Amino acid sequence: MKAQRTNKRVIRIVLFLATQLLLWPVYLASQVHPPLKPDSVRLAVIGDMGTGERNQYDLAKQMIDARAVFPFSFVITLGDNIYGSNGAGDFERKFAIPYKPLLDAGVKFYASLGNHDDPKERFYAPYNMNGNAYYTYKKDNVRFFALDSNYMDAKQLSWLENELKNSGSDWKVCYFHHPLYSSGRTHGPSTDLRRLLEPLFMKYGVALVLSGHEHFYERIKPQNGVYYFIEGASGELRPHDINESNITASGFDTDNSFMVLEFAGDQMNFQTISRTGKLVDSGTIMRPGLQQSTALPAQAPAVSTSTATAYRSLE
Amino acid sequence: MTALLLIGIVASSIAGVPQSAPDARFKDFSDRVATYVKLRKSAESGLPRLKKKTQDARKLDDRQEALVKKVRELRKGAKQGDVFTPAVSEAFAQMIKMEFAGPDGIQAEKTIRAGDALKGFKVYVNQIYPEALPFTTVPPTLLLKLPPLPADVGYRILGSDLLLVDSKSRLIIDYIPNALPALNS
Numbered sequence: 001m002k003a004q005r006t007n008k009r010v011i012r013i014v015l016f017l018a019t020q021l022l023l024w025p026v027y028l029a030s031q032v033h034p035p036l037k038p039d040s041v042r043l044a045v046i047g048d049m050g051t052g053e054r055n056q057y058d059l060a061k062q063m064i065d066a067r068a069v070f071p072f073s074f075v076i077t078l079g080d081n082i083y084g085s086n087g088a089g090d091f092e093r094k095f096a097i098p099y100k101p102l103l104d105a106g107v108k109f110y111a112s113l114g115n116h117d118d119p120k121e122r123f124y125a126p127y128n129m130n131g132n133a134y135y136t137y138k139k140d141n142v143r144f145f146a147l148d149s150n151y152m153d154a155k156q157l158s159w160l161e162n163e164l165k166n167s168g169s170d171w172k173v174c175y176f177h178h179p180l181y182s183s184g185r186t187h188g189p190s191t192d193l194r195r196l197l198e199p200l201f202m203k204y205g206v207a208l209v210l211s212g213h214e215h216f217y218e219r220i221k222p223q224n225g226v227y228y229f230i231e232g233a234s235g236e237l238r239p240h241d242i243n244e245s246n247i248t249a250s251g252f253d254t255d256n257s258f259m260v261l262e263f264a265g266d267q268m269n270f271q272t273i274s275r276t277g278k279l280v281d282s283g284t285i286m287r288p289g290l291q292q293s294t295a296l297p298a299q300a301p302a303v304s305t306s307t308a309t310a311y312r313s314l315e
Numbered sequence: 316m317t318a319l320l321l322i323g324i325v326a327s328s329i330a331g332v333p334q335s336a337p338d339a340r341f342k343d344f345s346d347r348v349a350t351y352v353k354l355r356k357s358a359e360s361g362l363p364r365l366k367k368k369t370q371d372a373r374k375l376d377d378r379q380e381a382l383v384k385k386v387r388e389l390r391k392g393a394k395q396g397d398v399f400t401p402a403v404s405e406a407f408a409q410m411i412k413m414e415f416a417g418p419d420g421i422q423a424e425k426t427i428r429a430g431d432a433l434k435g436f437k438v439y440v441n442q443i444y445p446e447a448l449p450f451t452t453v454p455p456t457l458l459l460k461l462p463p464l465p466a467d468v469g470y471r472i473l474g475s476d477l478l479l480v481d482s483k484s485r486l487i488i489d490y491i492p493n494a495l496p497a498l499n500s
Contacts (some may be wrong), residue, residue: 087372088373092372114449115450124368127368152458153459178429178452187429192423192426192454
């Protein structure tokens with residue numbers, strides 16, 4: 001009698017778990033809700049992911065599920081693509097296997113290099129770097145600049161200035177490993193790098209800057225008209241490492257995460273999703289330079305965020 | 316040599332970036348680096364050509380290994396001071412000291428401290444920079460003051476040593492011991 005009751009209980013638990021599993025995509029769909037405007041530029045953002053460990057794989061699964069709801073066509077990486085040893089097996093275990101469903105579906109990756117990456121990664125075809133440590137490409141009206149913040153020499157700075165100057169794109173997005181602004185306890189901002197890059201970003205109207213290195217997600221309040229995000233927790237994680245400061249607009253440092261971005265005309269929508277599929281931050285950014293022409297009051301924040309989920313557990 | 320000079324001229328045009336004029340003390344250094352690049356090219360000429368991209372990461376490993384072997388053969392007996400001669404090392408040390416004592420020094424220190432701590436690694440010439448070790452960012456403001464380098468040769472910081480590293484082979488070409496303050500070791 002007792003054994004029968006136990007069996008029934010086990011069956012009920014199994015059924016419950018199976019139902020949850022089947023409902024998971026629906027649950028995720030309810031969490032990820034970008035505008036999905038026609039002809040928009042859609043991408044995912046990951047950083048500091050190449051551990052080859054369980055968390056990286058879990059997050060990759062979330063990205064694959066999110067793509068069912070939000071069909072992004074490419075992914076940008078913010079460096080530390082491969083941690084530790086860097087042999088052929090590592091490229092498989094820390095990149096090709098976890099993201100295989102995305103690669104098989106034709107999703108392109110555009111990598112930047114972190115301080116843990118080997119320069120030879122430039123030649124790895126799935127990273128689309130074509131042998132270059134820094135490069136630029138365009139998707140509709142958005143121009144992307146992948147930089148090498150490990151080695152910001154005169155040659156790269158000169159190249160960047162020239163490319164920014166000649167870019168006629170509506171949106172200019174720069175991404176690289178070391179953040180110019182950060183509230184991280186462990187690393188903090190790269191102020192030396194900021195001194196060189198920020199004037200260029202301001203002068204040439206860079207709208208958005210994405211970095212990794214810190215193993216958490218942080219959205220920085222706009223600095224001199226530029227929006228900065230840190231997404232360095234797509235495999236690695238440094239729990240409770242955000243030292244909330246007056247530049248922190250939002251943050252999440254209790255689980256891994258990735259971002260999805262959608263550029264549509266003069267708007268950019270962003271959503272940040274955790275390893276468990278929870279939406280931890282979201283909002284819309286207007287292209288800089290257009291804020292005066294929008295209906296927003298002059299003092300209105302240019303980022304509108306979702307409400308309850310827009311902040312990490314800072315308790 | 317012409318390429319190095321051109322890079323220096325281009326660099327000096329970057330808006331708002333303090334640039335140093337070409338320094339005669341480093342001519343000998345630049346010549347020695349150019350000689351190394353010639354040697355590497357010669358080593359590469361005997362290897363299968365590397366395309367701009369490959370799907371097969373094993374090809375990257377194989378080529379790197381073959382390049383390391385060949386460069387080591389060609390530089391057998393290379394030792395510390397071959398590229399960073401004592402006179403050049405002194406000039407670098409002075410420049411670095413001035414940089415860290417100057418207005419950008421604090422930022423440069425922060426950049427080095429922001430890297431991951433690197434411990435237990437003894438540097439020697441013709442050694443591969445270990446793949447398990449992350450790179451410490453060379454402070455960009457310092458980098459702009461150091462003599463420019465040709466493609467695929469870069470300065471690296473390991474503890475307090477300034478390294479010259481070939482990014483194609485990861486080989487340490489030469490180094491200056493204790494050229495920097497020990498900030499992240």
